[in-house]
Structures are given as C-alpha cells and as structure tokens.
Amino acid sequence: MNNSAIGVFDSGVGGLTCVGELRRIMPCENIVYLGDTARVPYGTKSRDTIAHYARQDIRFLERHDVKMVLVACGTVSSVMMTVPIFEGSSVRAFGGVIEPAVEAACKATRNCRIGVIGTPATIRSECYADAIKKIRPDIRVTAKACPMFVPLVENGYTSPQDKVSRLIAEEYLEVMREEQVDTLILGCTHYPMLEAVIGEVMGEGVTLISSGREAARAARDALEKADALTDRREKGALELYCTDSEELFAENAAAFLGKVDMSISKCSLTI
Amino acid sequence: MNNSAIGVFDSGVGGLTCVGELRRIMPCENIVYLGDTARVPYGTKSRDTIAHYARQDIRFLERHDVKMVLVACGTVSSVMMTVPIFEGSSVRAFGGVIEPAVEAACKATRNCRIGVIGTPATIRSECYADAIKKIRPDIRVTAKACPMFVPLVENGYTSPQDKVSRLIAEEYLEVMREEQVDTLILGCTHYPMLEAVIGEVMGEGVTLISSGREAARAARDALEKADALTDRREKGALELYCTDSEELFAENAAAFLGKVDMSISKCSLTI
CATH class of the missing domain: 3.40.50.1860 (Rossmann fold)
Incomplete structure (x- = not known):
C-alpha cells in the first residue's frame, strides 16, 4: 500500500485524457499532473532537447513525492524507447503510452x-x-x-x-x-x-x-502488482501544474476533464 | 543606392507572404529570410522571451550585412511597440507589420x-x-x-x-x-x-x-526615401534560413512562394 500520488506529465493538455481515465478507474488516488505548456509542442524538437525537457518534467514530479511517473506524452514515449530518461531518477515505476x-x-x-x-x-x-x-x-x-x-x-x-x-x-x-x-x-x-x-x-x-486509456490501465496493473495502490477511501486530489498561463490552462483543463475539483498552479522548470 | 540585402524574419513560415510581396514590388532586391521554426510559435511565450528571441533573430540578419530588417512576425511587431528590440543593433532601417x-x-x-x-x-x-x-x-x-x-x-x-x-x-x-x-x-x-x-x-x-503586403510597401517607401534601393537590374537572390528541419521548411516555402529559385539552409541561434 502506498498513499503517494501518481505523477503524470505531457507537453501540454492532451495528457489530461489520461488523467480522466486514471480517475475513472482509480478514483481514490491522488494525481499530480504537469503540462509543459510554455514549451509545447515537443514533437517538433530534436530528440536531445525532448529528452532534456522530459528529465526536467520527471524531476519536477519527483519533488512532489510521486510513487509512479506516467509519461502521457506521445513524443516522449517514443523517445524513451531508445533514449534513457529515467536514469539517475529515484522513480521506480513508470510507463509510456x-x-x-x-x-x-x-x-x-x-x-x-x-x-x-x-x-x-x-x-x-x-x-x-x-x-x-x-x-x-x-x-x-x-x-x-x-x-x-x-x-x-x-x-x-x-x-x-x-x-x-x-x-x-x-x-x-x-x-x-x-x-x-x-x-x-x-x-x-x-x-x-x-x-x-x-x-x-x-x-x-x-x-x-x-x-x-490503455496507459492508465497499465499503470493500475503495475501499481496493483507492486502492492502500491492507495488504501484511501475518499476521492483523490487532483493537482495540476503548467509552465505557461494558468488561465489558458484552466480553460483547456475544463474541456478535457469537465467540472471537477482541482488546483491549478503555474510552475517554473528553468534549471 | 545600396546593394545589400533586405533582411526579413518571422517565428516560422508565415512571413514568406511578406517575402512574396517584396519580390513582386522590388524584384531586383536580394532577400535574406530567417524563420525560427525550432521555436515557433512565439505567440504563446512571455514578452521577455519574445524580445530575447527577436534580438537573436536580428543579430543573425545583421551578420548577413542587411540594409534593413523587416519584422514579418505579428507577435514581435506587437512586442516592439513597447519593448526596444533594436537597441544596440547596427541596423538603421526596420519596420513591423x-x-x-x-x-x-x-x-x-x-x-x-x-x-x-x-x-x-x-x-x-x-x-x-x-x-x-x-x-x-x-x-x-x-x-x-x-x-x-x-x-x-x-x-x-x-x-x-x-x-x-x-x-x-x-x-x-x-x-x-x-x-x-x-x-x-x-x-x-x-x-x-x-x-x-x-x-x-x-x-x-x-x-x-x-x-x-502593407509592410512590404512601407519597406519599399522607406528604402526609396533613404535612397537605398538597389541599382541591380537582374532578379534578386533569395536566401532562406530556418532553425529546424530544412525539408519541412522547403515544403512550406514552396506552398507560400511557388516554384522560385531559392537556397534553404538550417542555422543555429543558440547563443
């Protein structure tokens, strides 16, 4: 049993479809989401740059003490099949789409x-x-x-x-x-x-x-196998972070997730 | 009279409509164009970052010894109305859209x-x-x-x-x-x-x-007034630079300009 949050990141808002699915199948889990909206899209950047951005995104989620990192970004998922982005990271469970x-x-x-x-x-x-x-x-x-x-x-x-x-x-x-x-x-x-x-x-x-949706299911299976699901009984919290304007992100988040309780904060990744 | 090229930049390919118009009304001028396709779009970035990128774009064109810099990017044109981006630059003639x-x-x-x-x-x-x-x-x-x-x-x-x-x-x-x-x-x-x-x-x-189109006309008027139009009689050369893939840029350039003689090169702006 592990009551830490599930961390999810994407270059922008698209990964919120993944968050919606996580909440549908694991409603009591806390979720921390990072959308790197200041640098979206990743798809047009070089593989080195994408890997560098992804490592920064992972470090940000690590600082929120997550038990797993779900890469909800298609571009990063593709890069991580050949370039190590979790090396040196303390995150033990992770997955792509x-x-x-x-x-x-x-x-x-x-x-x-x-x-x-x-x-x-x-x-x-x-x-x-x-x-x-x-x-x-x-x-x-x-x-x-x-x-x-x-x-x-x-x-x-x-x-x-x-x-x-x-x-x-x-x-x-x-x-x-x-x-x-x-x-x-x-x-x-x-x-x-x-x-x-x-x-x-x-x-x-x-x-x-x-x-x-499949990535969310695979994440649940992995947590179940590792006996790391939460034992909380109440609805989990949803913390969203973005790197550009919170207002724009809030509009998009509502379109993806509907009206749900969530906190939205702007954060900086400049390292 | 001045036979140096006209410099034009945009965050991407859109400014090529401006280039098309420059070539229509001043066919003998040489043109150097920079499309910062690795960092497109500018419109979602902060004003400080946009000003920083614009100064790098201007420096790049300066190194190509241009007689004028035309800002063919709506976002930069808007920022430069309040933030100085040409300060410290040797370019004497410039304009936005x-x-x-x-x-x-x-x-x-x-x-x-x-x-x-x-x-x-x-x-x-x-x-x-x-x-x-x-x-x-x-x-x-x-x-x-x-x-x-x-x-x-x-x-x-x-x-x-x-x-x-x-x-x-x-x-x-x-x-x-x-x-x-x-x-x-x-x-x-x-x-x-x-x-x-x-x-x-x-x-x-x-x-x-x-x-x-209007920016191109204003550029011609400014050059005329400063007696800085070319006296060349043959068709001017068109040099295009981009910061991401040349192949993608070439496809887009053809859509904007049609089949014309041009050189396309990838360049780096990391300073």
Missing part, C-alpha cells in the same frame, strides 16, 4: 490489420508500427498523420455533429477504410476527444484503442 | 468600421485596435481571433473551393458581417493564403488589408 496501446490493439484485432493515427512526429517515428512488428510480425499496419486533429480539439470542434471535424475525419480515415483495418489506435492523447466522430466515420465493426 | 496595415485600413474605410482578425495572442494584445485609436479615435474596431486559420494554411486547406476553410471562415467572420465592417485587416502573415475564401465570405464591398 505506446506499449499498452499496442498490446491492446494486438489482442483486439481479428483480421490482423491495425491502423495507427497520430501527430506527424509520432507517425514519422514509426514507433507504433515498430512496437507492433516486434510482438506480431504478421500484422499489417496502416499509419496516417492527422495534423488537424490537435487544433480541432484545442479549439473546441469536438461535438459529434460538428461538420468541420466530420469532413476532416473522413479525409484522414479514408485510407483506414480502404485498408479494412478492424482496430484503430488513437496514438495521440488529444484524439479521444474526437472519439465520437472517429467512431462514426470508421463504423461499428472497428475497435478504437485510446493510448491514454 | 502593424502600423503599415493600420494606416492602409484607415485610408480605405468609408463607413469608419474596421475589422481585425489575427492569432489569439495578437487579438488579446489589442495592438491593432490601439494603433487605430491613436490615429483615428472615431473608428469602430471589431476584433476576432481566428485560431484555426494557421493550422488550415499549414496543412494546405487553402483552395477557395475548400469546404472546411469555408465553414470555419463563415463561423469566424459572422461578427464582421454583423458589424458591417467595410475594411478587414488580415493581422497574421499566414492569412493572405486564405484571402480567396475570406474575400468570398466577406463579399465584394469589403477591402481586405494584408499586413504583410
């Missing part, structure tokens, strides 16, 4: 055709395709960058009836329908906000795998 | 109603409204942030027939039609790429003022 989603997708597919959508940086890195090939070389992977999805989410075009989101989703997902994928990985933590539109365009037979 | 657009709009309006569209940071700063009020306090200004326009341009949704751009433009510009503005300032250097769609939504009676 790629492997849990890949495992879930490989379990879900029946026709061995998996689609992956993500930011241009994630798709260019081929991290999902590589991870799938490693455990299931027989699976055909179709990957597609969807650069408009993040701006759509961040500007509120998330209603299932929204015409703009529908047009763009139809354009991006056409190749997934042509390739008859039966499982689609939402490889960016923003995308679950468009799940309704994506689900309608893909049709009922297709399983959507949210990388943030 | 705000004042030339405001002067042109004040000349163009007949019903004294001007609209301004721009990024959220530009609209929040109220720099256009303030500049208009300073010279024409009788003018009613309607301002509207259009956060989806930059992603639309950067992802190629620029055809006048594009349904997505049309839907979003109709949504953003509704207030401009309600307020019956007869002059609309495109207060972001990306927006001229959507000029056809914006023009169709606003209707024929409305004058569109491109901040990049």
Whole structure:
C-alpha cells in the first residue's frame, strides 16, 4: 500500500485524457499532473532537447513525492524507447503510452490489420508500427498523420455533429477504410476527444484503442502488482501544474476533464 | 543606392507572404529570410522571451550585412511597440507589420468600421485596435481571433473551393458581417493564403488589408526615401534560413512562394 500520488506529465493538455481515465478507474488516488505548456509542442524538437525537457518534467514530479511517473506524452514515449530518461531518477515505476496501446490493439484485432493515427512526429517515428512488428510480425499496419486533429480539439470542434471535424475525419480515415483495418489506435492523447466522430466515420465493426486509456490501465496493473495502490477511501486530489498561463490552462483543463475539483498552479522548470 | 540585402524574419513560415510581396514590388532586391521554426510559435511565450528571441533573430540578419530588417512576425511587431528590440543593433532601417496595415485600413474605410482578425495572442494584445485609436479615435474596431486559420494554411486547406476553410471562415467572420465592417485587416502573415475564401465570405464591398503586403510597401517607401534601393537590374537572390528541419521548411516555402529559385539552409541561434 502506498498513499503517494501518481505523477503524470505531457507537453501540454492532451495528457489530461489520461488523467480522466486514471480517475475513472482509480478514483481514490491522488494525481499530480504537469503540462509543459510554455514549451509545447515537443514533437517538433530534436530528440536531445525532448529528452532534456522530459528529465526536467520527471524531476519536477519527483519533488512532489510521486510513487509512479506516467509519461502521457506521445513524443516522449517514443523517445524513451531508445533514449534513457529515467536514469539517475529515484522513480521506480513508470510507463509510456505506446506499449499498452499496442498490446491492446494486438489482442483486439481479428483480421490482423491495425491502423495507427497520430501527430506527424509520432507517425514519422514509426514507433507504433515498430512496437507492433516486434510482438506480431504478421500484422499489417496502416499509419496516417492527422495534423488537424490537435487544433480541432484545442479549439473546441469536438461535438459529434460538428461538420468541420466530420469532413476532416473522413479525409484522414479514408485510407483506414480502404485498408479494412478492424482496430484503430488513437496514438495521440488529444484524439479521444474526437472519439465520437472517429467512431462514426470508421463504423461499428472497428475497435478504437485510446493510448491514454490503455496507459492508465497499465499503470493500475503495475501499481496493483507492486502492492502500491492507495488504501484511501475518499476521492483523490487532483493537482495540476503548467509552465505557461494558468488561465489558458484552466480553460483547456475544463474541456478535457469537465467540472471537477482541482488546483491549478503555474510552475517554473528553468534549471 | 545600396546593394545589400533586405533582411526579413518571422517565428516560422508565415512571413514568406511578406517575402512574396517584396519580390513582386522590388524584384531586383536580394532577400535574406530567417524563420525560427525550432521555436515557433512565439505567440504563446512571455514578452521577455519574445524580445530575447527577436534580438537573436536580428543579430543573425545583421551578420548577413542587411540594409534593413523587416519584422514579418505579428507577435514581435506587437512586442516592439513597447519593448526596444533594436537597441544596440547596427541596423538603421526596420519596420513591423502593424502600423503599415493600420494606416492602409484607415485610408480605405468609408463607413469608419474596421475589422481585425489575427492569432489569439495578437487579438488579446489589442495592438491593432490601439494603433487605430491613436490615429483615428472615431473608428469602430471589431476584433476576432481566428485560431484555426494557421493550422488550415499549414496543412494546405487553402483552395477557395475548400469546404472546411469555408465553414470555419463563415463561423469566424459572422461578427464582421454583423458589424458591417467595410475594411478587414488580415493581422497574421499566414492569412493572405486564405484571402480567396475570406474575400468570398466577406463579399465584394469589403477591402481586405494584408499586413504583410502593407509592410512590404512601407519597406519599399522607406528604402526609396533613404535612397537605398538597389541599382541591380537582374532578379534578386533569395536566401532562406530556418532553425529546424530544412525539408519541412522547403515544403512550406514552396506552398507560400511557388516554384522560385531559392537556397534553404538550417542555422543555429543558440547563443
């Protein structure tokens, strides 16, 4: 049993879909979240710079005495598959968003055709395709960058009836329908906000795998295995930190999490 | 007469609309352009950080022996109205994108109603409204942030027939039609790429003022007045520099400038 908080970080607000899922499946856990909004996006930066930023983010969470660090950033998750970012850190449990989603997708597919959508940086890195090939070389992977999805989410075009989101989703997902994928990985933590539109365009037979949701489940499994779940019975606290304006972050946080009790503070990472 | 190049910088690719206009009206001038793509966007950063980045950009252009620095970045143009960024610099001629657009709009309006569209940071700063009020306090200004326009341009949704751009433009510009503005300032250097769609939504009676185009004209007037235009007769050279991947920049540059002779190099600004 361990009553310390779960630490989560992302380059911005997208990782809050992961936080929402953590709270749904482990409502009594305390959560400390860091969104590095002053330096968002990470995806366009070099791997060295991304690793440096990630280590700073981890150190910030360590100072909040967390029992685990969940990397809710697709870009950092991809970098950490080859560059050590937890070395020298006192955090013992950690995880990214790629492997849990890949495992879930490989379990879900029946026709061995998996689609992956993500930011241009994630798709260019081929991290999902590589991870799938490693455990299931027989699976055909179709990957597609969807650069408009993040701006759509961040500007509120998330209603299932929204015409703009529908047009763009139809354009991006056409190749997934042509390739008859039966499982689609939402490889960016923003995308679950468009799940309704994506689900309608893909049709009922297709399983959507949210990388943030799977990462949250994997985190619970890891804590359970290590006997490190909380024994608290009341609702856990939610502390959010950002590196740019709190006002902007608060607006976005509400869109991702709905109206919930949370504290939001601006922090500095300049070391 | 001065045969040195004109220096232009922006946080990214948007300033290339300004370069296109410079080349149209002064085809024999050499141009050196810097797009700070590794640190784009500037609009979300603090004023101190923006001023620091701008000074680095200016120093870079100085080292290329330019006769003038044109600030083709709306965010920096807004910051430089109150924070000195050219102090200690050897550049004698410089200009931003705000004042030339405001002067042109004040000349163009007949019903004294001007609209301004721009990024959220530009609209929040109220720099256009303030500049208009300073010279024409009788003018009613309607301002509207259009956060989806930059992603639309950067992802190629620029055809006048594009349904997505049309839907979003109709949504953003509704207030401009309600307020019956007869002059609309495109207060972001990306927006001229959507000029056809914006023009169709606003209707024929409305004058569109491109901040990049007006800045280019003001630059020509300033050079003419200082007797610093080139006396070269052949086509000027175009040197482009960026701080992130040259490949990505080359794609974008072609979308903004078409197929023209240019050199593209990656440079470092870490000082």
